[in-house]
Amino acid sequence: MAIETAEFGRTGHLSTRVIFGAAALANEPQRVADETLDVLLEHGVNHIDVAASYGEAEVRLKPLLAREPGRFFLATKTGERTAGPAREELHRSLERLGVDHVDLLQLHNLADPIEWDIALSPGGALEAAIEARDEGLVRFIGVTGHGAQIAATHRRSLERFDFDSVLLPYNYVTMRNPYYAENFDALHQTCQERRVAVQTIKSIALRHWRERPHTRSTWYEPLERQDDIDLAVWWALSRPGIFVNSVGDVGLLPRVLDAASRYTAAPDEEAMSALAERSAAEPLFV
Numbered sequence: 631m632a633i634e635t636a637e638f639g640r641t642g643h644l645s646t647r648v649i650f651g652a653a654a655l656a657n658e659p660q661r662v663a664d665e666t667l668d669v670l671l672e673h674g675v676n677h678i679d680v681a682a683s684y685g686e687a688e689v690r691l692k693p694l695l696a697r698e699p700g701r702f703f704l705a706t707k708t709g710e711r712t713a714g715p716a717r718e719e720l721h722r723s724l725e726r727l728g729v730d731h732v733d734l735l736q737l738h739n740l741a742d743p744i745e746w747d748i749a750l751s752p753g754g755a756l757e758a759a760i761e762a763r764d765e766g767l768v769r770f771i772g773v774t775g776h777g778a779q780i781a782a783t784h785r786r787s788l789e790r791f792d793f794d795s796v797l798l799p800y801n802y803v804t805m806r807n808p809y810y811a812e813n814f815d816a817l818h819q820t821c822q823e824r825r826v827a828v829q830t831i832k833s834i835a836l837r838h839w840r841e842r843p844h845t846r847s848t849w850y851e852p853l854e855r856q857d858d859i860d861l862a863v864w865w866a867l868s869r870p871g872i873f874v875n876s877v878g879d880v881g882l883l884p885r886v887l888d889a890a891s892r893y894t895a896a897p898d899e900e901a902m903s904a905l906a907e908r909s910a911a912e913p914l915f916v
Contacts, residue, residue: 639827656685800830868896
């Protein structure tokens, strides 16, 4: 079964509702990257999200983008906060990706209040993004972030500038936090009204590794069993207008894509509560 597609905000692109999070390629050799990218093609994924800070991920994507020109809606991110360095980082990303433009440039992890103000003020990274859009180097501009405050911060960001997309955590355990849930719900409503795309991350996050051995490349411990991943992915996809960025581990990617390809309806509250209980799930952000 094909993964469902939906309009990615106001961009006019019908994106697969699972977006490939290319952070999974940060430390992988080209051979593994090529195999991973073949998996994307097999599942019909047509949207890739990468960042300048994701190790060698942009370089690893270059062969696929050359082989399948125009196949993917391509997004990258800059972590710089001022215009000059952001401009330089974008040009470096274009070179590493082997493209003359990207569809979406995102201000990466814009969460710290001081950095937020710098990036969105005159001379900030947003200024460089707007210039790049005017020059045809990027088509759309987004903002991303992590942490328990980020839904509220994104709401402020949308008041400051008309971003085309937002990206933030979204899973069952995170949404048990009343403060986060209230702000996420309000953000989601605003985004639907303004046709801003909502990308979500950490759908299959389980908890921090703490003292446990790191058996995956994700910075958090993820769900592993297919039936657990099914529930987590289906729960995220059940919210209208939500896109799920896959997972930062190439070994788990096929399980996430398989779950998405079989999505038909939301799991009930009992099933999700039982999953959180038996897996001892904990919020990543408090």
